[in-house]
Amino acid sequence: MRPLVHPSIEDVTVEGILHAMSDPVRAQIYIQLAGAECAANCSNFLQVSDKAIPKSTLSQHFRALREAGLVRSERQGVEVKNTTRCEEINGRFPGLLEAIVKAHQAQFAQRLCAASKASVPPPS
Amino acid sequence: MRPLVHPSIEDVTVEGILHAMSDPVRAQIYIQLAGAECAANCSNFLQVSDKAIPKSTLSQHFRALREAGLVRSERQGVEVKNTTRCEEINGRFPGLLEAIVKAHQAQFAQRLCAASKASVPPPS
């Protein structure tokens, strides 16, 4: 089993970050990691917004996040602990991650709002 | 030939924007459009950062930008004029496009800088 590979911060690209964050499952994972107090292991995400994610798929998503430079993964015993590399990325691309996370959250809020309106028929 | 389709602003998604902007050619096109004073036609981009783009590919890139909601395309005679929808998008996702464009530009500047250092050997 090959070791977990992380790009050095100079090799992290905007394209890579945007691509990684353009997948809703990965974006959700990243946002939860960013909001978490401590490192999370992969299995914490076998369930993402009501959707079951097969573990091979999850493993690939973590690899994508790792190779884009968004997360750092470290073996700890039988588990892999994941943390974001947001500080490094902020150093290189200030404001980028914050804007992306904020936009994802705004969209989530807008969807919730739209759904609640849909369930209450409009005044005729 | 089917007419040019644009999503309404409520149907524009963060995922879609990120995915569209994660391609370097599309990002370059978007950034140039955003900086342009007037609408540009597609053929202005048959050449993007020293790389020739086949016109069928270019057409697909414009379609991707259009369907992600990033640009508006309008037929004007034999040409198609393209403009960004940045104001609408800023209304829905404030700061997102600005951060992405800024990051792409920062990366471009960093690459230029790295290249100029590489051509001058380090002091031994």
Next chain:
DNA sequence: CCCATAGTTCGTAACTTATGAACTATGGAA
């Protein structure tokens, strides 16, 4: 040593993207 847990890798089917060739639309010239 064996098992359970956590995750990775592999193989393949499904999807996406790039591009040449053929097509369509528009506007002007003959």
Next chain:
DNA sequence: TTCCATAGTTCATAAGTTACGAACTATGGG
């Protein structure tokens, strides 16, 4: 009109990417 050039789209297909079940690997107990 008819013909042609220009600008772009669409189609077919080859190449690349992604999803996920099955098989595998690594680690830490009993």
